Amino acid sequence: MADATHPGEPHGASLGQRLNWLRAGVLGANDGIVSVASLVVGVAGATTDTPALLLAGVAGLVGGAISMALGEYVSVSSQRDSERALIAKERRELAEMPEAEFEELTELYRARGLSDDTARQVARELTDHDALSAHLEVELHLDADDLVNPWHAAVSSAISFTLGALLPLLAILLPPPEWRVPVTFIAVLVALALTGSVSAQLGGASKGRAAVRLVIGGAIALVATWAIGTLLGTTVV
Template sequence: MSTTSSHPHEPHGTGLGQRLNWLRAGVLGANDGIVSVASLVVGVAGATTDSAALLIAGLAGLVGGAISMALGEYVSVSSQRDSERALIEKEREELRTMPEEELAELAELYRHRGLSEQTAQQVAVELTAHDALAAHLEVELGIDQHDLVNPWHAALSSAVSFTIGALLPLLAILLPPPGWRVPVTFAAVLIALALTGTISARVGGSSRRRAAVRLVVGGALALAVTWLIGSLLGTTGVV
Protein backbone atom coordinates (compact mmCIF):
# COMPACT_ATOMS: atom_id res chain seq x y z
CA MET A 1 0.00 0.00 0.00
CA SER A 2 1.94 2.96 -1.24
CA THR A 3 -0.62 5.71 -0.69
CA THR A 4 -3.83 6.09 1.22
CA SER A 5 -5.84 6.70 -1.93
CA SER A 6 -4.69 3.43 -3.47
CA HIS A 7 -6.61 1.49 -0.81
CA PRO A 8 -10.07 3.08 -0.65
CA HIS A 9 -11.58 0.07 1.12
CA GLU A 10 -9.11 -0.05 3.99
CA PRO A 11 -11.00 1.06 7.13
CA HIS A 12 -8.72 3.87 8.27
CA GLY A 13 -9.68 5.24 11.65
CA THR A 14 -12.45 2.75 12.35
CA GLY A 15 -11.09 1.32 15.61
CA LEU A 16 -13.38 1.19 18.62
CA GLY A 17 -12.77 2.43 22.14
CA GLN A 18 -11.74 -0.88 23.67
CA ARG A 19 -12.12 0.27 27.23
CA LEU A 20 -15.84 0.97 26.70
CA ASN A 21 -16.62 -2.27 24.87
CA TRP A 22 -17.67 -4.24 27.96
CA LEU A 23 -19.75 -1.33 29.26
CA ARG A 24 -21.56 -0.96 25.94
CA ALA A 25 -22.38 -4.68 25.95
CA GLY A 26 -23.53 -4.42 29.55
CA VAL A 27 -25.92 -1.52 28.96
CA LEU A 28 -27.38 -3.16 25.87
CA GLY A 29 -27.75 -6.46 27.72
CA ALA A 30 -29.58 -4.79 30.61
CA ASN A 31 -31.97 -3.02 28.24
CA ASP A 32 -32.73 -6.24 26.40
CA GLY A 33 -33.23 -8.12 29.66
CA ILE A 34 -35.65 -5.53 30.98
CA VAL A 35 -37.74 -5.17 27.84
CA SER A 36 -37.84 -8.78 26.63
CA VAL A 37 -38.65 -10.41 29.96
CA ALA A 38 -41.02 -7.63 30.97
CA SER A 39 -42.93 -8.01 27.70
CA LEU A 40 -43.06 -11.77 28.18
CA VAL A 41 -44.35 -11.77 31.75
CA VAL A 42 -46.77 -8.88 31.17
CA GLY A 43 -48.19 -10.73 28.18
CA VAL A 44 -48.66 -13.85 30.31
CA ALA A 45 -50.12 -11.75 33.13
CA GLY A 46 -52.69 -10.38 30.70
CA ALA A 47 -53.92 -13.93 30.14
CA THR A 48 -53.60 -15.46 33.62
CA THR A 49 -52.86 -14.60 37.24
CA ASP A 50 -51.27 -17.98 37.92
CA SER A 51 -47.95 -17.30 39.68
CA ALA A 52 -46.41 -20.58 38.54
CA ALA A 53 -47.07 -19.74 34.89
CA LEU A 54 -45.55 -16.29 35.35
CA LEU A 55 -42.48 -17.73 37.06
CA ILE A 56 -41.91 -20.38 34.39
CA ALA A 57 -42.34 -17.87 31.58
CA GLY A 58 -40.06 -15.34 33.26
CA LEU A 59 -37.30 -17.83 34.06
CA ALA A 60 -37.45 -19.29 30.54
CA GLY A 61 -37.11 -15.82 29.06
CA LEU A 62 -34.28 -14.93 31.44
CA VAL A 63 -32.19 -18.05 30.81
CA GLY A 64 -32.81 -18.20 27.08
CA GLY A 65 -32.21 -14.49 26.64
CA ALA A 66 -28.99 -14.45 28.66
CA ILE A 67 -27.55 -17.34 26.65
CA SER A 68 -28.63 -15.76 23.37
CA MET A 69 -27.13 -12.39 24.29
CA ALA A 70 -23.85 -13.93 25.40
CA LEU A 71 -23.58 -16.03 22.24
CA GLY A 72 -24.42 -13.09 20.01
CA GLU A 73 -21.84 -10.84 21.65
CA TYR A 74 -19.20 -13.56 21.54
CA VAL A 75 -19.71 -14.21 17.82
CA SER A 76 -19.85 -10.51 16.97
CA VAL A 77 -16.78 -9.49 18.97
CA SER A 78 -14.86 -12.58 17.85
CA SER A 79 -15.45 -11.56 14.24
CA GLN A 80 -14.24 -8.07 15.03
CA ARG A 81 -11.15 -9.43 16.78
CA ASP A 82 -10.38 -11.73 13.83
CA SER A 83 -10.67 -8.76 11.47
CA GLU A 84 -8.32 -6.70 13.63
CA ARG A 85 -5.77 -9.51 13.72
CA ALA A 86 -5.97 -9.88 9.94
CA LEU A 87 -5.37 -6.16 9.49
CA ILE A 88 -2.39 -6.32 11.84
CA GLU A 89 -0.84 -9.18 9.90
CA LYS A 90 -1.50 -7.39 6.62
CA GLU A 91 0.17 -4.24 7.90
CA ARG A 92 3.13 -6.21 9.25
CA GLU A 93 3.65 -7.87 5.87
CA GLU A 94 3.47 -4.57 4.01
CA LEU A 95 6.02 -3.04 6.34
CA ARG A 96 8.32 -5.97 5.63
CA THR A 97 7.94 -5.93 1.85
CA MET A 98 7.57 -2.21 1.11
CA PRO A 99 9.04 -0.14 3.97
CA GLU A 100 9.71 2.98 1.89
CA GLU A 101 6.15 3.16 0.58
CA GLU A 102 4.81 2.65 4.09
CA LEU A 103 6.99 5.46 5.43
CA ALA A 104 5.72 7.77 2.71
CA GLU A 105 2.14 6.78 3.53
CA LEU A 106 2.62 7.46 7.23
CA ALA A 107 4.03 10.91 6.50
CA GLU A 108 1.09 11.59 4.18
CA LEU A 109 -1.38 10.62 6.89
CA TYR A 110 0.22 13.05 9.31
CA ARG A 111 0.09 15.79 6.67
CA HIS A 112 -3.62 15.11 6.38
CA ARG A 113 -3.86 15.67 10.11
CA GLY A 114 -2.51 19.17 9.75
CA LEU A 115 1.25 18.81 10.15
CA SER A 116 3.60 20.55 7.79
CA GLU A 117 5.40 18.42 5.23
CA GLN A 118 8.71 18.65 7.03
CA THR A 119 7.25 17.93 10.47
CA ALA A 120 5.12 15.06 9.15
CA GLN A 121 8.17 13.49 7.54
CA GLN A 122 10.21 13.82 10.73
CA VAL A 123 7.43 12.37 12.89
CA ALA A 124 6.98 9.47 10.48
CA VAL A 125 10.70 8.69 10.47
CA GLU A 126 11.00 8.81 14.26
CA LEU A 127 7.90 6.72 14.88
CA THR A 128 8.97 4.19 12.28
CA ALA A 129 12.33 3.86 13.98
CA HIS A 130 10.65 3.38 17.35
CA ASP A 131 7.79 1.01 16.38
CA ALA A 132 6.67 1.11 12.77
CA LEU A 133 3.81 -1.36 13.19
CA ALA A 134 2.31 0.42 16.19
CA ALA A 135 2.53 3.77 14.42
CA HIS A 136 0.73 2.54 11.30
CA LEU A 137 -1.92 0.66 13.26
CA GLU A 138 -2.74 3.69 15.37
CA VAL A 139 -2.84 6.29 12.61
CA GLU A 140 -4.32 4.19 9.81
CA LEU A 141 -6.65 1.82 11.62
CA GLY A 142 -7.10 3.05 15.16
CA ILE A 143 -5.94 -0.32 16.50
CA ASP A 144 -3.77 -1.06 19.51
CA GLN A 145 -2.32 -4.53 18.98
CA HIS A 146 -1.96 -4.95 22.76
CA ASP A 147 -5.56 -3.99 23.51
CA LEU A 148 -7.79 -5.91 21.11
CA VAL A 149 -11.45 -6.46 21.95
CA ASN A 150 -12.08 -9.51 24.12
CA PRO A 151 -15.10 -11.63 23.10
CA TRP A 152 -15.25 -13.39 26.49
CA HIS A 153 -15.45 -10.09 28.35
CA ALA A 154 -18.24 -8.87 26.07
CA ALA A 155 -20.17 -12.14 26.31
CA LEU A 156 -19.93 -12.31 30.11
CA SER A 157 -20.86 -8.65 30.51
CA SER A 158 -23.84 -9.08 28.23
CA ALA A 159 -25.10 -12.24 29.94
CA VAL A 160 -24.73 -10.86 33.47
CA SER A 161 -26.33 -7.53 32.61
CA PHE A 162 -29.21 -9.25 30.79
CA THR A 163 -29.83 -11.40 33.86
CA ILE A 164 -29.78 -8.39 36.19
CA GLY A 165 -32.11 -6.48 33.90
CA ALA A 166 -34.46 -9.45 33.56
CA LEU A 167 -34.71 -9.93 37.32
CA LEU A 168 -36.42 -6.56 37.71
CA PRO A 169 -39.61 -7.32 35.75
CA LEU A 170 -39.62 -10.90 37.03
CA LEU A 171 -39.69 -9.74 40.66
CA ALA A 172 -42.07 -6.89 39.86
CA ILE A 173 -44.63 -9.28 38.36
CA LEU A 174 -44.35 -11.92 41.11
CA LEU A 175 -44.10 -9.97 44.37
CA PRO A 176 -47.16 -7.64 44.31
CA PRO A 177 -50.77 -8.84 44.72
CA PRO A 178 -52.39 -9.97 41.45
CA GLY A 179 -54.26 -6.71 40.94
CA TRP A 180 -51.08 -4.64 41.21
CA ARG A 181 -48.73 -6.82 39.19
CA VAL A 182 -49.08 -5.19 35.80
CA PRO A 183 -49.09 -1.54 37.01
CA VAL A 184 -46.07 -2.14 39.26
CA THR A 185 -44.20 -3.87 36.44
CA PHE A 186 -45.00 -1.05 34.03
CA ALA A 187 -43.72 1.56 36.48
CA ALA A 188 -40.58 -0.36 37.45
CA VAL A 189 -39.65 -1.13 33.86
CA LEU A 190 -40.16 2.40 32.57
CA ILE A 191 -38.10 3.88 35.41
CA ALA A 192 -35.34 1.33 34.78
CA LEU A 193 -35.35 2.07 31.04
CA ALA A 194 -35.06 5.78 31.72
CA LEU A 195 -32.00 5.10 33.90
CA THR A 196 -30.31 2.76 31.43
CA GLY A 197 -31.05 5.19 28.60
CA THR A 198 -29.35 7.95 30.55
CA ILE A 199 -26.35 5.75 31.24
CA SER A 200 -26.01 4.64 27.63
CA ALA A 201 -26.21 8.25 26.45
CA ARG A 202 -23.53 9.26 28.91
CA VAL A 203 -21.28 6.45 27.68
CA GLY A 204 -21.83 7.39 24.05
CA GLY A 205 -21.76 11.14 24.59
CA SER A 206 -25.24 11.70 23.14
CA SER A 207 -28.36 13.42 24.45
CA ARG A 208 -29.48 11.81 27.70
CA ARG A 209 -33.06 13.02 27.45
CA ARG A 210 -33.46 11.79 23.90
CA ALA A 211 -32.03 8.36 24.74
CA ALA A 212 -34.20 8.01 27.84
CA VAL A 213 -37.39 9.07 26.04
CA ARG A 214 -36.64 6.72 23.15
CA LEU A 215 -36.25 3.73 25.46
CA VAL A 216 -39.23 4.60 27.65
CA VAL A 217 -41.57 5.06 24.68
CA GLY A 218 -40.36 1.85 23.03
CA GLY A 219 -40.62 -0.10 26.27
CA ALA A 220 -44.11 1.23 27.02
CA LEU A 221 -45.25 0.27 23.53
CA ALA A 222 -43.84 -3.25 23.85
CA LEU A 223 -45.49 -3.76 27.24
CA ALA A 224 -48.83 -2.40 26.08
CA VAL A 225 -48.92 -4.58 22.96
CA THR A 226 -47.96 -7.81 24.75
CA TRP A 227 -50.39 -7.14 27.60
CA LEU A 228 -53.17 -6.50 25.09
CA ILE A 229 -52.38 -9.72 23.21
CA GLY A 230 -52.30 -11.69 26.46
CA SER A 231 -55.61 -10.17 27.58
CA LEU A 232 -57.28 -10.98 24.28
CA LEU A 233 -56.02 -14.56 24.30
CA GLY A 234 -57.07 -15.01 27.93
CA THR A 235 -60.52 -13.60 27.24
CA THR A 236 -61.09 -15.88 24.26
CA GLY A 237 -59.97 -18.91 26.25
CA VAL A 238 -57.03 -19.75 23.99
CA VAL A 239 -54.76 -19.99 27.05
Protein backbone atom coordinates (compact mmCIF):
# COMPACT_ATOMS: atom_id res chain seq x y z
CA MET A 1 0.00 0.00 0.00
CA ALA A 2 1.42 3.38 -0.97
CA ASP A 3 2.19 5.92 1.73
CA ALA A 4 -0.34 8.72 1.85
CA THR A 5 2.38 11.33 2.25
CA HIS A 6 5.37 11.99 0.04
CA PRO A 7 8.86 13.06 1.11
CA GLY A 8 9.46 16.72 0.50
CA GLU A 9 5.77 17.52 -0.03
CA PRO A 10 4.59 20.32 2.30
CA HIS A 11 1.62 19.60 4.54
CA GLY A 12 -0.37 21.34 7.23
CA ALA A 13 1.29 24.20 9.06
CA SER A 14 4.40 23.98 6.88
CA LEU A 15 2.37 24.54 3.71
CA GLY A 16 0.43 27.37 5.31
CA GLN A 17 3.62 29.05 6.45
CA ARG A 18 5.15 28.82 2.97
CA LEU A 19 2.05 30.32 1.42
CA ASN A 20 2.10 33.12 3.99
CA TRP A 21 5.72 33.93 3.15
CA LEU A 22 4.95 33.88 -0.56
CA ARG A 23 1.95 36.15 -0.05
CA ALA A 24 4.08 38.49 2.09
CA GLY A 25 6.68 38.57 -0.68
CA VAL A 26 4.08 39.55 -3.27
CA LEU A 27 2.72 42.27 -0.99
CA GLY A 28 6.26 43.52 -0.31
CA ALA A 29 6.91 43.79 -4.03
CA ASN A 30 3.62 45.62 -4.43
CA ASP A 31 4.66 48.12 -1.74
CA GLY A 32 7.97 48.68 -3.52
CA ILE A 33 6.23 49.31 -6.82
CA VAL A 34 3.69 51.79 -5.48
CA SER A 35 5.87 53.74 -3.05
CA VAL A 36 8.87 54.24 -5.33
CA ALA A 37 6.68 54.85 -8.39
CA SER A 38 4.77 57.54 -6.52
CA LEU A 39 8.01 59.13 -5.40
CA VAL A 40 9.74 59.25 -8.79
CA VAL A 41 6.59 60.29 -10.65
CA GLY A 42 6.14 63.13 -8.18
CA VAL A 43 9.70 64.27 -8.76
CA ALA A 44 9.27 63.84 -12.51
CA GLY A 45 6.30 66.19 -12.33
CA ALA A 46 8.61 68.88 -10.97
CA THR A 47 11.78 68.27 -12.97
CA THR A 48 13.26 66.22 -15.81
CA ASP A 49 16.69 66.23 -14.21
CA THR A 50 17.97 62.63 -14.37
CA PRO A 51 20.29 62.84 -11.32
CA ALA A 52 17.41 64.16 -9.23
CA LEU A 53 15.18 61.30 -10.34
CA LEU A 54 17.92 58.76 -9.67
CA LEU A 55 18.59 60.18 -6.22
CA ALA A 56 14.91 60.18 -5.28
CA GLY A 57 14.35 56.66 -6.59
CA VAL A 58 17.40 55.13 -4.92
CA ALA A 59 16.65 56.91 -1.63
CA GLY A 60 13.08 55.63 -1.72
CA LEU A 61 14.24 52.11 -2.56
CA VAL A 62 16.87 51.93 0.20
CA GLY A 63 14.73 53.64 2.83
CA GLY A 64 11.68 51.57 1.99
CA ALA A 65 13.57 48.26 1.97
CA ILE A 66 15.11 48.98 5.38
CA SER A 67 11.76 50.10 6.78
CA MET A 68 10.04 46.96 5.48
CA ALA A 69 12.77 44.72 6.87
CA LEU A 70 12.71 46.40 10.28
CA GLY A 71 8.93 46.31 10.51
CA GLU A 72 8.78 42.65 9.52
CA TYR A 73 11.58 41.74 11.94
CA VAL A 74 9.82 43.41 14.88
CA SER A 75 6.45 41.90 13.97
CA VAL A 76 7.73 38.35 13.50
CA SER A 77 9.95 38.59 16.60
CA SER A 78 6.85 39.41 18.64
CA GLN A 79 5.03 36.47 17.10
CA ARG A 80 7.93 34.12 17.87
CA ASP A 81 8.11 35.38 21.47
CA SER A 82 4.40 34.63 21.85
CA GLU A 83 4.87 31.14 20.40
CA ARG A 84 7.76 30.44 22.77
CA ALA A 85 5.69 31.63 25.74
CA LEU A 86 2.84 29.30 24.74
CA ILE A 87 5.24 26.38 24.40
CA ALA A 88 6.74 27.08 27.83
CA LYS A 89 3.26 27.30 29.35
CA GLU A 90 2.23 23.99 27.78
CA ARG A 91 5.43 22.31 28.95
CA ARG A 92 4.82 23.57 32.50
CA GLU A 93 1.21 22.36 32.53
CA LEU A 94 2.27 18.91 31.33
CA ALA A 95 4.81 18.70 34.17
CA GLU A 96 2.42 19.96 36.86
CA MET A 97 -0.88 18.28 35.88
CA PRO A 98 -0.30 15.50 33.35
CA GLU A 99 -3.63 13.75 33.97
CA ALA A 100 -5.67 16.90 33.38
CA GLU A 101 -3.70 17.55 30.20
CA PHE A 102 -4.30 14.00 29.05
CA GLU A 103 -8.05 14.41 29.56
CA GLU A 104 -7.91 17.69 27.67
CA LEU A 105 -6.15 16.01 24.73
CA THR A 106 -8.71 13.21 24.76
CA GLU A 107 -11.55 15.71 24.69
CA LEU A 108 -9.97 17.56 21.76
CA TYR A 109 -9.86 14.35 19.71
CA ARG A 110 -13.39 13.49 20.78
CA ALA A 111 -14.50 16.90 19.53
CA ARG A 112 -12.96 16.03 16.16
CA GLY A 113 -15.39 13.15 15.78
CA LEU A 114 -13.54 10.19 17.30
CA SER A 115 -15.35 7.83 19.63
CA ASP A 116 -14.47 8.03 23.31
CA ASP A 117 -12.39 4.83 23.23
CA THR A 118 -10.55 5.81 20.05
CA ALA A 119 -9.90 9.35 21.25
CA ARG A 120 -8.50 8.03 24.52
CA GLN A 121 -6.32 5.49 22.71
CA VAL A 122 -4.96 8.12 20.28
CA ALA A 123 -4.29 10.53 23.14
CA ARG A 124 -2.51 7.80 25.12
CA GLU A 125 -0.25 6.75 22.24
CA LEU A 126 0.63 10.33 21.32
CA THR A 127 1.29 11.20 24.97
CA ASP A 128 3.60 8.23 25.34
CA HIS A 129 5.43 9.20 22.17
CA ASP A 130 5.74 12.99 22.64
CA ALA A 131 3.19 14.67 24.87
CA LEU A 132 4.37 18.22 24.23
CA SER A 133 4.27 17.90 20.45
CA ALA A 134 0.83 16.31 20.59
CA HIS A 135 -0.62 19.14 22.66
CA LEU A 136 1.08 21.86 20.63
CA GLU A 137 -0.26 20.45 17.37
CA VAL A 138 -3.84 19.86 18.46
CA GLU A 139 -4.35 22.78 20.86
CA LEU A 140 -2.17 25.53 19.39
CA HIS A 141 -1.34 24.35 15.86
CA LEU A 142 2.35 24.88 16.61
CA ASP A 143 5.51 22.93 15.89
CA ALA A 144 8.30 23.59 18.40
CA ASP A 145 10.86 22.81 15.70
CA ASP A 146 9.31 25.09 13.08
CA LEU A 147 8.79 28.49 14.67
CA VAL A 148 8.72 31.65 12.59
CA ASN A 149 12.12 33.21 11.88
CA PRO A 150 12.31 37.04 12.07
CA TRP A 151 15.57 37.17 10.09
CA HIS A 152 14.05 35.23 7.22
CA ALA A 153 11.05 37.54 7.27
CA ALA A 154 13.21 40.68 7.32
CA VAL A 155 15.46 39.56 4.48
CA SER A 156 12.60 38.34 2.30
CA SER A 157 10.68 41.59 2.84
CA ALA A 158 13.70 43.71 1.94
CA ILE A 159 14.37 41.65 -1.19
CA SER A 160 10.76 41.66 -2.38
CA PHE A 161 10.45 45.42 -1.79
CA THR A 162 13.70 46.03 -3.69
CA LEU A 163 12.63 43.92 -6.65
CA GLY A 164 9.32 45.73 -6.83
CA ALA A 165 10.97 49.16 -6.52
CA LEU A 166 13.40 48.47 -9.35
CA LEU A 167 10.56 48.46 -11.90
CA PRO A 168 9.45 52.09 -11.53
CA LEU A 169 13.04 53.21 -11.01
CA LEU A 170 14.12 51.76 -14.35
CA ALA A 171 10.90 52.87 -16.04
CA ILE A 172 11.50 56.51 -15.08
CA LEU A 173 15.21 56.55 -15.95
CA LEU A 174 15.53 54.60 -19.21
CA PRO A 175 13.05 56.30 -21.61
CA PRO A 176 13.53 59.78 -23.11
CA PRO A 177 12.29 62.60 -20.81
CA GLU A 178 9.00 63.09 -22.66
CA TRP A 179 8.13 59.37 -22.30
CA ARG A 180 9.21 58.84 -18.70
CA VAL A 181 5.91 59.44 -16.93
CA PRO A 182 3.68 57.57 -19.45
CA VAL A 183 6.03 54.57 -19.53
CA THR A 184 6.17 54.48 -15.73
CA PHE A 185 2.38 54.69 -15.47
CA ILE A 186 1.91 51.78 -17.88
CA ALA A 187 4.65 49.60 -16.36
CA VAL A 188 3.42 50.18 -12.81
CA LEU A 189 -0.25 49.52 -13.55
CA VAL A 190 0.55 46.31 -15.44
CA ALA A 191 2.79 45.16 -12.59
CA LEU A 192 0.07 45.95 -10.03
CA ALA A 193 -2.46 43.95 -12.02
CA LEU A 194 -0.09 40.99 -11.99
CA THR A 195 0.72 41.20 -8.26
CA GLY A 196 -2.96 41.61 -7.46
CA SER A 197 -3.81 38.49 -9.45
CA VAL A 198 -1.05 36.46 -7.81
CA SER A 199 -1.94 37.53 -4.26
CA ALA A 200 -5.62 36.79 -4.91
CA GLN A 201 -4.80 33.35 -6.28
CA LEU A 202 -2.73 32.55 -3.19
CA GLY A 203 -5.59 33.65 -0.97
CA GLY A 204 -8.31 31.96 -3.00
CA ALA A 205 -10.02 35.27 -3.83
CA SER A 206 -11.20 36.78 -7.12
CA LYS A 207 -8.16 37.64 -9.23
CA GLY A 208 -9.99 40.20 -11.35
CA ARG A 209 -11.38 42.11 -8.39
CA ALA A 210 -8.02 42.19 -6.60
CA ALA A 211 -6.23 43.36 -9.74
CA VAL A 212 -8.76 46.14 -10.33
CA ARG A 213 -8.46 47.35 -6.72
CA LEU A 214 -4.69 47.57 -6.94
CA VAL A 215 -4.69 49.22 -10.37
CA ILE A 216 -7.18 51.86 -9.27
CA GLY A 217 -5.31 52.52 -6.03
CA GLY A 218 -1.97 52.71 -7.83
CA ALA A 219 -3.37 55.02 -10.50
CA ILE A 220 -4.75 57.38 -7.84
CA ALA A 221 -1.38 57.46 -6.06
CA LEU A 222 0.51 58.17 -9.29
CA VAL A 223 -1.86 60.88 -10.47
CA ALA A 224 -1.84 62.54 -7.04
CA THR A 225 1.94 62.62 -6.68
CA TRP A 226 2.48 63.70 -10.28
CA ALA A 227 -0.03 66.54 -9.85
CA ILE A 228 1.66 67.66 -6.61
CA GLY A 229 5.10 67.51 -8.22
CA THR A 230 3.89 69.50 -11.23
CA LEU A 231 2.20 72.10 -9.01
CA LEU A 232 5.17 72.54 -6.71
CA GLY A 233 7.64 72.54 -9.60
CA THR A 234 5.69 75.27 -11.35
CA THR A 235 5.39 77.25 -8.14
CA VAL A 236 9.12 77.07 -7.48
CA VAL A 237 9.93 78.14 -11.01
